[in-house]
Amino acid sequence: MAMVTEMVANRAYPAPGEPGQLQVPRWYHTDITADHQGYLLKQLDEQRRQELFCDCNVLVEGRLFKAHRNVLFGSSGYFRMLLSHGADDNTEPVNASFEVFSPDTFTVILDFIYSGKLDLSSHNVIEVMSAASYLQMNNVISYCKDFIKSSLEISAKEDDVRYLSLSENSYTQGVGDDNADPEAAGSVSPPSALWTHDSSRPQSSRYLAKDSDLKAAVLKQELISPQSSQQHSPEVEVLPDVEHLQFAQPLTERRRRGAAKRKGYCTRSSTHEALAIQEAQSQTAQKANELYATLPTIVGVVGLFNKDPNPSMRFKCPFCTHTVKRKADLKRHLRCHTGERPYPCQACNKRFTRLEHLRSHFETIHQARKLVCRKCKRRVTELSGQVVCDGSRSYRMCTECIQETGCENLPMEGLEEASEEPALLLGVDGEEEDGEAQRSWLVTDDDDLAEDSGADLIIQEVDDSDE
């Protein structure tokens, strides 16, 4: 084996089929192939660095990179598209120019192309991912995704039952517990304590792409590039929807998690679990903030849409193909990737990504805002119905349905008081209410009641680090 390796290194081995070819076991052939590929790549990289035989000039924000068109063609969908247009003329050097990512970012990408090593860090991963998306390099996107995934570990769309049952140790374990598949991550490694990984959580902090997302993305592609849904011309800013396909989860998995999530929100948590949750949420917020902090430099790209005569600035999500007009909308959108849920319901501890969602949830679930009988669906008035309280939930029922179902024994309130319940919701601290606890917050103190029912919802945007 050593001899074979040495022969490979010296390129002294006979070519396959040539007389005198070594009769080696098949696995020797495999090793030779791998070594040969590595050797060849190294040679190409050397040629690139010495600018030998380079036939492609890439200008990135004024900085010139020289490369081989064959290599770029084989590595990037973008270059494949670009170079295939000028395939007839191989004598003239090909020129490409980019303004949407930095020279440093392209250096990382080019080094990866010629070495297979991706130099990712917490500072460049988003920009590299964005550039890779632009250049249609799915493998780089995948590596970046793994890097971010192993770093963030913060999808609140994961199984919240497991989320709630985490032991305290789960979040005190650090990089040393990283069990991420090194193969999947290529040469990428978690670089610092900032990027921790919790092995107890499922490897599923993925974007839960809905069918609508997929449809919308496909539709968007068709609108932008009707000639091809696989590849886009270099002028096109929005890229093929590979990320949606990669991020999307099986429907059954979503359902399972959805069911678990609903249970999870009402699961009584121990003190240790609560601490673990708080710490996890703290990490979520911290890392989300780190992500947001990098936004201005990474996703502001000019989109030239084929069907839009007026070029428009759009912001592209680094995790998927979604683009938005405003950075604020992108920040909001990113929450679906980061799992950040800064708006907890004080009544049931369920968390929401948006204040309006929390408000909607609060009014429908805890305030019985809908003037409709839950049973017969008829509209009820103050005279014809009452608010029935079921745990932390409140809903209205008409007098007839109350009598029919024998709900007289349940805690009830007059309609005029219904909107005043939440004044005591602050007393609930993330635990499922039952028995006396349920009834206790139904007894309200008039002094605490707000004039406007809208003020009943106590909005507390949680910086998870200090919940």
Added chain:
DNA sequence: CTGGGGATGGGGCCC
């Protein structure tokens, strides 16, 4: 098994 409806989440856009 299926359809209806409630709850939830996400995008667009106005203020």
Added chain:
DNA sequence: TGGGCCCCATCCCCA
């Protein structure tokens, strides 16, 4: 820039 509203899609429970 954030808040808020509207709209729509999806999930899930229940009859």
